[in-house]
Amino acid sequence: MFALTVRDRMMIAHSLPHPAFGPAQALHGATYVVELTIRRAELGEEGIVIDIGEATTLLKDALADLDYTNLDEHPELAGTLTTTEALAKLVADRVADRLPAGLYAGLDVTLREHPDAWATYTREL
Amino acid sequence: MFALTVRDRMMIAHSLPHPAFGPAQALHGATYVVELTIRRAELGEEGIVIDIGEATTLLKDALADLDYTNLDEHPELAGTLTTTEALAKLVADRVADRLPAGLYAGLDVTLREHPDAWATYTREL
Amino acid sequence: MFALTVRDRMMIAHSLPHPAFGPAQALHGATYVVELTIRRAELGEEGIVIDIGEATTLLKDALADLDYTNLDEHPELAGTLTTTEALAKLVADRVADRLPAGLYAGLDVTLREHPDAWATYTREL
Amino acid sequence: MFALTVRDRMMIAHSLPHPAFGPAQALHGATYVVELTIRRAELGEEGIVIDIGEATTLLKDALADLDYTNLDEHPELAGTLTTTEALAKLVADRVADRLPAGLYAGLDVTLREHPDAWATYTREL
Amino acid sequence: MFALTVRDRMMIAHSLPHPAFGPAQALHGATYVVELTIRRAELGEEGIVIDIGEATTLLKDALADLDYTNLDEHPELAGTLTTTEALAKLVADRVADRLPAGLYAGLDVTLREHPDAWATYTREL
Amino acid sequence: MFALTVRDRMMIAHSLPHPAFGPAQALHGATYVVELTIRRAELGEEGIVIDIGEATTLLKDALADLDYTNLDEHPELAGTLTTTEALAKLVADRVADRLPAGLYAGLDVTLREHPDAWATYTREL
Numbered sequence: 001m002f003a004l005t006v007r008d009r010m011m012i013a014h015s016l017p018h019p020a021f022g023p024a025q026a027l028h029g030a031t032y033v034v035e036l037t038i039r040r041a042e043l044g045e046e047g048i049v050i051d052i053g054e055a056t057t058l059l060k061d062a063l064a065d066l067d068y069t070n071l072d073e074h075p076e077l078a079g080t081l082t083t084t085e086a087l088a089k090l091v092a093d094r095v096a097d098r099l100p101a102g103l104y105a106g107l108d109v110t111l112r113e114h115p116d117a118w119a120t121y122t123r124e125l
Numbered sequence: 126m127f128a129l130t131v132r133d134r135m136m137i138a139h140s141l142p143h144p145a146f147g148p149a150q151a152l153h154g155a156t157y158v159v160e161l162t163i164r165r166a167e168l169g170e171e172g173i174v175i176d177i178g179e180a181t182t183l184l185k186d187a188l189a190d191l192d193y194t195n196l197d198e199h200p201e202l203a204g205t206l207t208t209t210e211a212l213a214k215l216v217a218d219r220v221a222d223r224l225p226a227g228l229y230a231g232l233d234v235t236l237r238e239h240p241d242a243w244a245t246y247t248r249e250l
Numbered sequence: 251m252f253a254l255t256v257r258d259r260m261m262i263a264h265s266l267p268h269p270a271f272g273p274a275q276a277l278h279g280a281t282y283v284v285e286l287t288i289r290r291a292e293l294g295e296e297g298i299v300i301d302i303g304e305a306t307t308l309l310k311d312a313l314a315d316l317d318y319t320n321l322d323e324h325p326e327l328a329g330t331l332t333t334t335e336a337l338a339k340l341v342a343d344r345v346a347d348r349l350p351a352g353l354y355a356g357l358d359v360t361l362r363e364h365p366d367a368w369a370t371y372t373r374e375l
Numbered sequence: 376m377f378a379l380t381v382r383d384r385m386m387i388a389h390s391l392p393h394p395a396f397g398p399a400q401a402l403h404g405a406t407y408v409v410e411l412t413i414r415r416a417e418l419g420e421e422g423i424v425i426d427i428g429e430a431t432t433l434l435k436d437a438l439a440d441l442d443y444t445n446l447d448e449h450p451e452l453a454g455t456l457t458t459t460e461a462l463a464k465l466v467a468d469r470v471a472d473r474l475p476a477g478l479y480a481g482l483d484v485t486l487r488e489h490p491d492a493w494a495t496y497t498r499e500l
Numbered sequence: 501m502f503a504l505t506v507r508d509r510m511m512i513a514h515s516l517p518h519p520a521f522g523p524a525q526a527l528h529g530a531t532y533v534v535e536l537t538i539r540r541a542e543l544g545e546e547g548i549v550i551d552i553g554e555a556t557t558l559l560k561d562a563l564a565d566l567d568y569t570n571l572d573e574h575p576e577l578a579g580t581l582t583t584t585e586a587l588a589k590l591v592a593d594r595v596a597d598r599l600p601a602g603l604y605a606g607l608d609v610t611l612r613e614h615p616d617a618w619a620t621y622t623r624e625l
Numbered sequence: 626m627f628a629l630t631v632r633d634r635m636m637i638a639h640s641l642p643h644p645a646f647g648p649a650q651a652l653h654g655a656t657y658v659v660e661l662t663i664r665r666a667e668l669g670e671e672g673i674v675i676d677i678g679e680a681t682t683l684l685k686d687a688l689a690d691l692d693y694t695n696l697d698e699h700p701e702l703a704g705t706l707t708t709t710e711a712l713a714k715l716v717a718d719r720v721a722d723r724l725p726a727g728l729y730a731g732l733d734v735t736l737r738e739h740p741d742a743w744a745t746y747t748r749e750l
Contacts, residue, residue: 001330001364001496001498002460002463002464002494002495002497003491003494003495003497004459004492004493004494005254005493005495006491006492006493007365007490007491007492009365011274011278011279011363011364011366012263012278012279013263013278013279013320014263014279015277018171019172020171020176022178023317024261024318025264026319027319027320028262028263028279028316028317028318028320029261029262029263029264029278029279029280029281029320030261030279030280030281031280031281031282032281032364033364041344043460043461045457046395046396046456047266047394047455047456047457047458047460047461048395048458048459048460049460049494051395051405053397054493055254056492057490061361067273067278068273068276068278069277070263070276070277070278070279071400076498080172081171081172082172083130083168083171083172083173084173084174085127085168085173085174086168086172088127089127098289098466102192102371104193104267105487107463111356113261113281114259114261114281114283115130115132115257115283115740116133116160116181117129117130117131117132117177118130118133118182119127119128119129119130119174120126120127120128120130120330121126121127122126122128123126123233127727132452132740134656134739134740136649136653136655136738136739137653137654138638138652138653138654138695139638139654143421145421145423145426146421147428148692148693149636149693150747151693151694151695152638152694152695152702153637153638153654153655153692153693153694153695154636154638154654154655154656154657154695155476155636155655155656156654156655156657156738157656157742158739180426192456192648192653193648193649193651193653193655194651194652195638195652195654196649205422206421206422207422207424208418208423208425209423210377210379210418210422210423210424211418212376215378218727231639231687238636238656239636239656239658240382240615240632240633240634240658241383241431242378242379242380242381242382242427242431243380243423244377244378244379244380245377245378245652246376246377246378246379247376247377247378249376251746251747252713252744252745252746252747252750253744253745253746253747254709254742254743255742255743255744255745256708256741256742256743256745257740257741257742268546270546270551270643272553280659283550287745293708294647294709296643296645296706296708297705297706297707297708297710298645298708298709298713299710301646302647302742306536306741314657330547331546331547331716332547333506333543333546333547333548334504334548335543335547335548335549336543336547337700338502347603348573353594365490365507366506366507366508366556367505367506367507367552367556368504368505369502369503369504369505369549370502370503370505371501371502371503372501372502372503373501375648383617384528386524386528386530386613386614387528387529388513388514388527388528388529388570389513389529395620397569398568399511399568401568401569401570402513402569402570403511403513403529403568403569404511404512404513404530404531404570405511405512405529405530405531406529406530406532406613406614407531407614408614434597437558439533441521442523442528443524443526443528444526444528445513445526445527445528445529466607471612477566482550484511487510488531489508489509489533490507490533497516498534505745508679517690518671520673520676521671521676538750539670557628570673575740579669581672582672583671583672583673584673585627585668585672586672587743588627589627595725615632615634616632616681617629617631617632617681618629618630618633618676619627619628619629619630619674620627620628620630621626621628622626622627623626624627
């Protein structure tokens with residue numbers, strides 16, 4: 001199995017309005033360093049999983065309407081707790097929707113919120 | 126599948142008294158940067174794998190009697206070669222014993238002993 | 251010259267309401283990884299610049315009322331553009347105010363806002 | 376399952392003569408930071424997956440005729456697009472050929488070409 | 501004193517044809533992770549050393565004709581040993597030529613060639 | 626001014642027998658990631674501050690009798706509190722003693738004891 005990973009980031013504001021989140025219930029923010037891994041069983045004739053430029057664009061597009069925003073005001077996220085895990089799934093599903101069927105085995109999205117904590121969502125394709 | 130990782134560290138002395146270990150047979154030490162990953166198939170209503178604070182506490186508790194000690198004198202480790210692999214398993218099993226049954230899919234513990242070498246133990250739950 | 255550095259972080263929301271800041275004029279957020287370096291010409295009898303625990307506490311105290319907040323609503327920052335540079339100076343000045351006179355040569359505070367950009371403020375003591 | 380990872384690097388020149396690669400069709404180069412992970416179900420009496428020194432030597436040997444060279448002129452690579460993915464497989468297969476049968480479960484090789492892109496090849500043993 | 505740093509990279513081929521360089525006399529390559537630091541005594545009304553986007557563009561422009569090339573064939577570098585130190589100076593001088601006079605105190609350029617070696621050139625403005 | 630940095634590590638046991646050090650008074654250990662920076666005003670005809678291989682050897686030699694040892698039993702360190710700061714100075718002075726006079730401007734040695742704390746000693750030559 002082969003895998004190709006590209007990395008980008010987004011800088012967002014949000015709050016986590018549930019008693020479980022302690023001080024993170026207040027409006028605060030994060031730099032999420034985002035890693036997108038695409039898995040593929042065999043390489044094509046170009047010898048790659050996916051073009052790095054194409055993967056970078058897919059990831060950037062998936063982050064575009066989130067970066068430099070307040071997620072609390074994002075229509076698509078109304079009523080959603082925008083935890084690191086939920087955002088990882090959102091980004092992964094957005095990328096999955098853009099990939100051609102039948103070519104890739106799966107993908108992972110990791111969001112690093114600070115040096116000592118990160119979350120990953122893994123799905124098949 | 127979702128995964129949440131938290132990171133901590135411990136600073137220990139130990140020796141590895143087996144001819145296989147060359148200079149590491151002598152008493153020396155290490156900073157182990159420790160990463161605990163907890164996996165879970167579906168998120169609960171809070172949208173998280175596990176609370177980051179709770180995961181951090183679980184990890185810190187698992188390291189508490191090891192950090193700032195000489196592992197050669199630790200009663201629980203008498204007769205054990207405290208390799209990076211063995212310590213990764215020890216930490217993972219300690220955390221597993223504290224997690225509720227039926228909620229999590231598995232966990233990984235990685236111990237990084239220097240920038241160019243690390244070990245991971247992976248287990249189901 | 252000796253220097254001791256400790257590292258912490260804060261997760262904040264803010265906006266930068268000045269035309270120079272493009273998309274960062276909107277409310278967004280950041281994880282700032284914060285490094286505090288304290289410089290001292292000669293070590294004391296304990297052989298240290300400053301106790302790591304003490305330096306860590308100084309830094310954590312300087313960040314306490316900023317972490318997990320919206321800086322746009324912080325009374326002390328009203329009318330201030332909370333750029334990375336300005337926040338580095340704020341943290342540095344807060345730490346400097348708490349250090350005893352005559353012992354230390356100076357300090358630096360670096361705030362890393364994402365993997366490809368960071369700012370430092372350096373001052374004498 | 377246990378895993379042990381060691382890290383090394385190689386500094387190579389190459390070109391990727393296929394229209395898909397845009398500016399990378401020209402002769403350029405890379406520092407590849409290479410991570411070799413060896414997996415094993417159970418530890419032996421020494422409490423390790425494999426000796427770190429031995430794993431480091433295996434990796435260094437697998438890189439020896441590539442490091443500080445122009446891959447375009449390497450006889451074994453004639454006609455091969457030396458993508459990061461293809462090189463990861465080459466290194467993994469070379470290491471696999473040197474490992475004793477029946478002891479290890481599998482291995483992964485990751486090549487990091489810059490801070491924002493890397494590829495991994497995973498195989499069983 | 502304030503400083504703002506931005507980071508980019510370039511992937512180049514080159515050789516170092518001088519007996520001092522051992523195996524690096526042959527054509528090989530490197531990913532150089534490049535950090536540009538601009539220093540300024542006081543902040544302007546925008547509260548910044550320099551706009552991050554502007555600094556990023558300055559750095560990218562300074563690397564543009566080097567990235568994805570064979571430095572041995574670069575007209576401007578004919579007869580130059582393209583050591584990490586020499587390239588750091590080249591990038592720094594290019595950026596310095598583009599900065600307005602009288603505003604900045606100095607700049608540093610660091611080129612990281614692999615995880616265990618890097619060079620910096622520092623100059624006043 | 627030019628600077629060249631190389632990086633190595635040592636894995637040591639030690640204790641810090643002074644009441645100021647709390648739990649670190651007990652025998653424990655550390656991986657010290659060690660960075661040696663050598664500064665030089667002008668490059669020689671080879672276009673380098675110092676050969677990377679030579680700098681790497683200088684650093685490795687300075688660490689050789691410390692790595693994989695218990696510093697509490699090192700004759701040269703009897704009666705010394707082996708703090709990170711003191712060890713940084715020891716390594717720096719050892720390297721300085723081996724460098725030719727008149728060629729270099731100064732050097733820095735940084736010892737990183739864990740991801741959130743490190744110390745540097747800076748001296749002229």
